[in-house]
Amino acid sequence: MQNSAIIDAARDYVLAQYQQHPHPNLVYHNLVHTQQVVQAAAQIAAHYRLQDDELLAVYVAAWFHDAGYLLGDASIHEEQGAKEALVFLQQQQVPEHVQTLVQGAIMATKMPQSPHSLVEQIVCDADLFHLGSKEFPERNKLLRQEVALTYQKDIPAAKWLATSITFLNDHHYWTDYAQTLLKQQKEENIAKLKKKLEKKSGEEQEQAAITDTSKPDGEKVKKEKLKKPERGVETMFRLTSTNHIRLSSMADSKAHIMISVNSIIISVILSVLVQRLEDYPNMIIPTVIFLTTSVITVIFSVLATRPNVTSGTFTKADIEKKDTNLLFFGNFYKMKLEEYDWGMKKMMNDSDFLYSSMTKDVYYLGVVLGHKYKLLRISYSIFMFGLIISVMAFMIAAIFFPVKA
Structure with missing residues (x-):
């Protein structure tokens, strides 16, 4: 019999098994999962140049790898599936070496997986193909539901998420094709699980902190919620700090403009105009006014920067009293790394201390900005009014006090 006919016969055989042995609790290890594994096995196998017998073994093993769930104890479903596949292959008069390949591939899917040949690696990767696909969240929910139905026990969400994260971290694909194709999505799935676990753990802590039944009279005493700041609060801190830094940079640029312009003015006055004052004594007062304006402007601009x-x-006392801001370099740049690391860990473990430090950081950034812009306003005002007065003084000196020939 041709291999394609045997593969079709294996499909029909397994479909018949699912119809003859309905199992409502198998919401994950059902026909849909088997069909997905066959599809994944075909996709991986197409990447490799397998012999006809090897390709036949991959398809048959994929169809039968979970058939044992329909026949008895789920803990030994691989052994039962391998036996059922052997019965089918013997009926089809398939060569013994193919029978061995199929049985080996099915047994290799037993956790922890232990494939030795390429055929076994392909079937193992196909069985857990969903771990690196976008279908993982939905498949993982179905697996949790199946476990709960099988053992008649509800599994806490946080515990299931932690178990799933451990499983995905410990798992690795065997074929180069699966490693290349599924690595990125698998890492994204792990990241999403960690994010959900963090959120779920926070919710459970909040719920546990609402009441306290430890009092003798059994009265529930309301506790202050261990409220984790929302993302909007963190975004507010981030945007405010960014805006303050941007405004500080703008202030420095404005001060730099004033310093550069007035430095040029001072240089021109000292190098050109002062040498001609003997010939134009009427320009002494306007020149002094202009020079004074530029010097004072530079002074206030330098003070602003x-x-x-x-x-x-x-000190440790400052940390214990929450009386210092470790987010500002000026409070720790002389400290040793070990001391700063200790202080940061204390702060990160205390949400009140952490957000108090962030508030102080934003506040003092604002104070510094206010001081800078105040000095800059004085600098610009002096330059503007001094320039006007200087020009008027030059005009008055030239018109009303001309130099006599």
């Missing part, structure tokens, strides 16, 4: 030097140290 001049950094303040802080102590750069903190």
Whole structure:
């Protein structure tokens, strides 16, 4: 019999088994899963140049790998599936070496997987193909539901998520094709599970903190919720800090413009105009006004950008009292790494301390910005009014006090 006919016969045989042995609890290890495994096995096998007998073994093993669930104890379903496949292959008068390949591939799917040949690796990767696909969330929900139905026990969401994360981290694909194709999506699936676990753990902690039944009279005492700040709060801190830093950069740029412009003015006055004052004594007062304006403008611009030097140290008492801001470099730049690391861990383990530090950081950034812009406003005002007065002084000197020939 041709291999394609045997594969079709294996399909029909397994379909008949699912019809003859309905199992309502198998919401995951059902016919849909088997068909998906066959499809995945065909996709992986197409990448490799398998012999006809090897390709036949891959297809038959994929169809029979979970047939044991229909025949008895789920814990030994691989052995039962391998026996059922052997009965079918003997009926089809398939060569013994193909029978051995099929049985080996089915047994290799037993956890932890242990494939030795390429055929076994393909079937193992096809069996867990969904771990690296976008269908994983839905398949994982069905598996949890099946386990709950089988053992008549509800599994806490956090526990199931943690178990799933461990399983995915410990699992690896055997074929190069599956490793290349499924690696990225599998990592994304793990990341999503971790995010869900973090959220679920936070919700359970909040729920546990609402009441306390430890009092003798059994009265429930309301506790303060261990509220984890929402994402909007964190976004607010991030945007506010970013805006303050951007405004600080703009202030520095404005101060730099004032310093550059007035430095050029001062240079021109000292190198050109001052040398001609003997010939034009009427221009002395306007020149002095202009020079003074530029010098004072530069002074205030420099003050706006001049950094303040802080102590750069903190003590353990400061940390215990939550009296220092470790997010600002000026409070720790003289400290040793071990001391700073200790302080940061203390802060990160205390949400009140952490968000208090973030609030202080935003506040003091605002204070520094206010000081900068105040000095800049003075600098620009001096330059604007000084320039007007200087020009008017030059005009008055030229018109009303001309130099006599």
